[in-house]
Amino acid sequence: MTGPLLSKSRFLAGLQCPLRLWYSCYEQELASEPTPAQQALFDTGHQVGELARDRYPGGVLIEEDHLHQEDALRSTRGALKSSRVPGIYEGAFTFDGVLIRADILGSVGDGAWNLVEVKSGTGVKEYNLYDVAIQYHVLSGLGFELKQAGILNLNKEYVYDGRKLDLEALFKFTDLKEEVLELREEVAAKIRNLKAMLGQTTPPAKDPSRHCRNPYDCDFYDHCTKNMPVHWVLELSGIREDRLGQLAAMGIADIRDIPDSFPLSALQIRIMECVINETDYVGPELKSSLTEYEYPIHFLDFETIAPAIPRYANTRPYQMLPFQWSDHVLSKDDTLTHNEYLCHEDRDPRERVAQTLLEALGDRGSICTYGNYEKRVISELADHLPHYRDRLQALLSRCHDLLVKIRRDYYHPEFHGSFSIKNVLPVLVPSMSYENLPIQEGGQAGVEYLRMIAPDTPSDEKERIRRDLLDYCRQDTLAMVRIREEILKRCRG
Ligand code: SF4
Known part of the structure; x- marks a missing residue:
């Protein structure tokens, strides 16, 4: 039986997991829809890809999409007929049962070419080598002489002057031709194996595990894990790959079936005991660590964007730009008040964020955060704004990380191994959850913020997004207040 054509993305899916490739070819309908944050990542990839073409001007764009590959192959052949074409963008090529679309193929004269794979990240990862290697396999198989074959990344050191992007x-381009040449036999063998696998009449057996999230989130994850036990062994925080392999070899998927003699870390044993005893764990230090705050206690959260392509002067690719904060303030007499700020305009928000934040936080009281992110945001603001530097840096010593305290001294079996605030909140405070909020996570907040400040967004839509953003960020800080309150009750209990 002849299998379907491999594409670059299918080949990469097959390297991650043969079952993923099988599903991609034969049962794509099992895939989950991308989340708004994943869709935003795809969109960023496209934007960066389009901008990268301007660095190699004059090329011919092969416009046909992946649903019209035959037409794309024909257009590419047509473009190549001209000896003067300086380059081809999205060129379609097929060889050895593999079809690729090359981001940029630039002519370097004398019939030779440079292959450029555009990646929106800021560095070459080891698994990116296969992106280039599969294209090298196809193009060299077709007789192209490739002088260079590599990856074009964003340069994280570049600082935008606010006038014109210096492409x-x-x-920055990294030539990987030597590394790719070393992979030639391996790639050819992998193609053979994957094609043989696709020629079988049944899907390959593969259990979900860590590989489902590495190097990419698999879009069949929900499907593959739908029949996993309620307390799956992957809930054991930080469990090593080899331990997972040992458990799989013993046929154990449920935490409750793990023998006592199996080597686990202290945290993993705690999780296992909570699951087996159906009870939560309250560490001896928890109460004192949750009451060591100085009043008034500020519960602080930021929302940020990190545009891949710098948007404002004096910013780099992926520079973290806070555009919003929320601060719930708990006084000693248990009074709770709330402050917030949200930038409404398409401008660098950092100055106003810092100014309003310093006013709200004053110089007294602890600052409670959930994770280390808020400290990083404050540090970067201090680096960028010398006139506020000392006052911003002074905030850092007032910060307390609630997540660290909970991770160290509290566990509930319904956490299912995750200490994310979105997960912890509905377990400890069932009356509160993110489910009914239009914005449910930080990535989505960033996407919506950019929509809010876009000039073509209608004003009523801008207003709706503004309210959704305020509701979302406010929920994050109120969640911290209630989580701390609830855990303290459990300490007393
Ligand atoms: S979820 Fe995991 S096991 Fe299932 S197809 Fe994806 S990578 Fe493979």
């Missing part, structure tokens, strides 16, 4: 400096 030479914004991007």
Whole structure:
């Protein structure tokens, strides 16, 4: 039986997991829809890809999409007929049962070419080598002479001057031809194996595990894990790959079936005991660590964007830009008040964020955060704004990380191994959850913020997004207040 054509993305899916490739070819309908944050990542990839073409001007764009590959192959052949074409964008090529779309193929004269794979990240990852290697396999198989074959990344050191993007400096190219040549036999063998697998009449057996999230989130994850036990062994925080392999070899998927003699870390044993005894764990230090705050206690959360392509002067690719904060303030007499700020305009929000934040936080009281992110945001603000530097840096010593305290001294079996605030909140405070909020996580907040400040968004839509953003960020800080309150009750209990 002849299998379907492999594409670059299918080949990469097959390297991650043969079952993923099988599903991609034969049962794509089992895939989950991308989340708003994943969709935003795809969109960023497209934006960066389009901008990268301007660094190699004059090329011919092959416009046909992946649903019209035959037409794309024909257009590419047509474009190649001209000996003067300086480059081809999204060129379609097929060889050895593999079809690729090359981001940029630039002519370097004398019939030779440079292959450029555009990646929106800021560094070459080891698994990116296969992106280039599969294209090298196809193009060299078709007889192309490739002088260079590599990856074009964003340069994280580049600082935008606010006037015109300097594409030479914004991007940096890494030639990987030597590394790719070393992979030639391996790639050819992998293609053979994957094609043989696709020629079988049944899907390959593969249990979900860590590989489902590495190097990419698999879009069949919900399908593959739908029949997993309620307390799956992957809930054991930080469990090593080899331990998972040992458990799989013993046929154990449920935490409750793990023998006492199986080596686990202290945290993993705690999780296992909570699951087996159906009870939560309250560490001896928890109460004192949750009451060591100085009043008034500020519960602080930021929302940020990190545009891949710098948007404002004096910013780099992926520079973290806080555009919103929420601060619930708990006084010693248990009074709770709330402050917030949200930038409404398409401008660098950092100055106003810092100014309003310093006013709200004053110089007294602890600052409670959930994770280390808020400290990073404050540190970066201090680096960027010398006139506020000392006052911003003074905030850092007032910060307390609630997540660290909970992770160290509290566990509930319904956490299912995750200490994310979105997960912890409905377990401890069932009356509160993120489910009914239009914005449910930080990535989505960033996407919505950019929509709110876009000039073509209608004003009523802007107003709706503004309210949704305020509701979301406020929920994050109120969640911290209620989580701390609830855990303290449990300490007393
Ligand atoms: S969820 Fe995991 S096991 Fe299932 S197809 Fe994806 S990578 Fe493979």
